[in-house]
Amino acid sequence: MRRFARTLGPAAAMVLVMTAAACGGGSGSSSEPSGSDNTSSANPDGGDGGDADLLVWTDSLKIDAVKEVAESFGESNGINVKVQAISEDLQGNFVTADAAGNGPDVVVGAHDWIGNLVQNGAIEPLNLTPDELSGYSEKAVQATTYDGKLYGVPYGIEALALYRNADVVPDEPASMDEAIAAGQKAVKAGEVDSALNLPVGQLGDAYHMEPILTSFGGYIFAYDEGSGYDAQDVGIGKEGSVKAAQEISRLAKANVLRTSISGDNSIALFTSGKAAFLVSGPWALADVKKAGFEYAIQPVPGFEGQEPAEPFMGAQAFMVAANGKNKDIAQEFVNNGVNSEEAMMTLFEGTQLPPAMTAVQEQVDDPDLTVFTEAANAAAPMPAIPAMASVWEPLGKAYSAIVSGKDPVATIKSAGNTINKNIADAG
């Protein structure tokens, strides 16, 4: 018996350790793509792009589609084209590499980088003719225009929409209140755990909260058609945002918004049938399709008696590096290689992002993607101004604090003060 105990003592301790290690397997927590095929992250000497006449940087999710377009441009012009995927922090690596003169000629990225890239002198404006520009959806052009100049040729647009588990909630809700009520009913009936999966997390998620903020008349920066977003006019802490904060607090008390639901698990919980509704973008579509229940998608509705919800709209675009070795070819590629219906079709098929070119939008017959196109066209471009970097953290944390039970009015006002101070500090 003593011998047995001696063997068993450490074994008991081991069990604890093993449980922790083994249980990890199933609950894959990170939804971040981190593929590393054909990757050369932080390529300090730029050596492997040296012999190419055109070097393009993109991320690992889009590389196949971008490659196809770039290679067909290379073939028709008789030049060597190289496309590389930077899997980690493409924007940061691009800024650093470009400043050092080792960067690519073209970078494919999100429109909200433009402000930072311009302030770092890393990209050049483009000169598409007004005719060419009219071929793109208005919001996509708005998103890629900064300081009155076009800085990218957009190919894909995205915005949040409302996914519904139609097995649980058969009828399309007309407002957010209806959706929440239907979800809560399903929770009470024990059909699901969560009425609405809207990511909050411990650190907050200002991106996913934007539909609620805007439905109550809140805004982050004031928008003007001519001059774009104004960093001096911050709407956080003002009336609309206070009303939104109060609603968020109410929803948290009703256990609709929870800090335990974050960007890491909201899609997985929805696809495993544990939530009635999900607020997410086109990137969740593939998983939802595989989930094995009837689903429906609609643009995020507003709250009853309030304004329509306006989520952030994002555009993916091709931009020309300011310090590239082959700037002329880069301009040519973006102006004529990318800016064509054929290339846009290839990019759409490869990335499955709602297309930015209206001619391609019309050819899409996937009803789900059409909803996302609609949602994106009704949304407001995410601010690209550098001041936005001062907003994400304080605002997200304020939302999270309100959901955790802090006073909504004081919290949102204090977040507004912090944001204003951050913007002033950042120069």
Added chain:
Amino acid sequence: MADLRDTIDNQKDPDADGGSRFGFTKPGRDGIPALLVKVLFLGVVIGTAIALTPALVGERSWTFLVGIWVVTVILVATYATGRALPAKYLVPGTLMLALFVVYPIFLTAQTSFTNYGDGTRNDKQTTVDRIVGSSVVRSDDSPQYNLTIATDGDPESGPFTYFLVPQSDPETVFEGTEDGLEEDPDGVTVDNGRVTAIEGFTVLDIRQVSAAADALDEIAVPTDNGNFIVRDGTSEAFEGAPTLVYDEDADTITDTTTDTVYTAEQQGDREFFVDDEGQRLSDQSWTANVGWRNYERIFTDSRISSSFFGIFVWTVVFATFSVIGTFLLGLFFAISLNDSRVRGQKIYRALLILPYAIPGFISLLLWSSFYNEDFGLINDITGLDINWFGGATTAKIAVLLTNLWMGFPYMFLVSTGALQAIPDELKEAATIDGAGGFAGFRRITLPLLLVTVAPLLVATFAFNFNNFGAIFLLTGGGPFTPDNPTAGGTDILISYTYRLAFGAGGVQIGFAAAVSVVLFVVTGLIAALQFRATRSLEDVN
């Protein structure tokens, strides 16, 4: 005891000073192979220096050029001559130290006196060029031309001529030179709205255009209404003109459409071009020296000073508890498994190393999801309903628990190794002298163990003091109070400063460098104190 210690000492370094007795320290007696290696090595060093020189002269990197030759001269002087014997052993280490430790610290310190970061990455000249260069505006009625670039000279140096066909009017052809546009040049073949061949000219292909880009930028083809022909890629062009002009003497930029004059003005830690009312022309600024400003900010910013002390205390607590906790648990397992009566030692040891074998990033992210209030493994299994990361105390406990799990296998390994190095006779002797069980452990095993392990404990402390990953991946520094979203409940100094420097308002590398220098001094002081304490430990033994 004294005899025993001698035995151990002798075991440790039987030939510690053996090196000096052997031939390779005597000058002039190298064997042929050694000589060959030496010649080859010095040849490579000198060859590399010579090969790099033209490139560095071309780039005007005088500092690097001088640095490389100084190193080369030092290496040659040390190894090619028979003198300076100690230097032969010291030089490689010293050079490495200088290159990989001193130089980065020097660079960091240097950067900490600048405003380098997002918006200030370029120098002033580049910034002005970018602002002015980006101001080209297409004139309202400009047609888009199909552009063909040709030369009657050399495709690399020109002279170049533009042949333009308006896309709206494919019958017309213009010839563009520095003298302006001329309609209907002779000997032109137009195909599909584009000039494809010109008598006496060579048409440049896309590669040649790209290669000649700098020369082409020098050419301005003026048009009748005061604009210029601007290349748009390699196959198209339009009429336009820059709207901004930089006056180098006055250091101002003028907008020619509105006659607004923008002058450089200090705003915050950087300069911008602004008009009379302080409105910025652009968000682009440039690198500048800011003196002690970054350091002043560390010590005067109320948000930093108000949270700094609390975070410092928690950093020390976190590092201390992590070290003591992992050491005790690791030691406990090591002692349990060191007993020869335990069966299946190897399996247990292998399993205990497991947390160490899983990449830290993965296990931290997994643990982070374990602590989820509603869907996490921990609350599920234990039936608790704790919002782990919601409160500062529970979040701190969670961080310490996880770090314990992450860190004990290392201590287990180290302790097992150290325990096995303690001769069994010692313990036997102690048992005979009446110090069995715990007394034997406390008086014999532990002190001997600490001699080996103590420096590692200091190193582990220093590591945990800056254990960015454990905090950032687990809690992200949270939870945060609404009135201070920059300092979280589990933030340690490094995660806190990371957020200050990179979290809000873009990347502020100059400021981050200043914080690094301060942290370097703080950790250096703590490590120095600890090593002093460790030394006294050895004396006791």
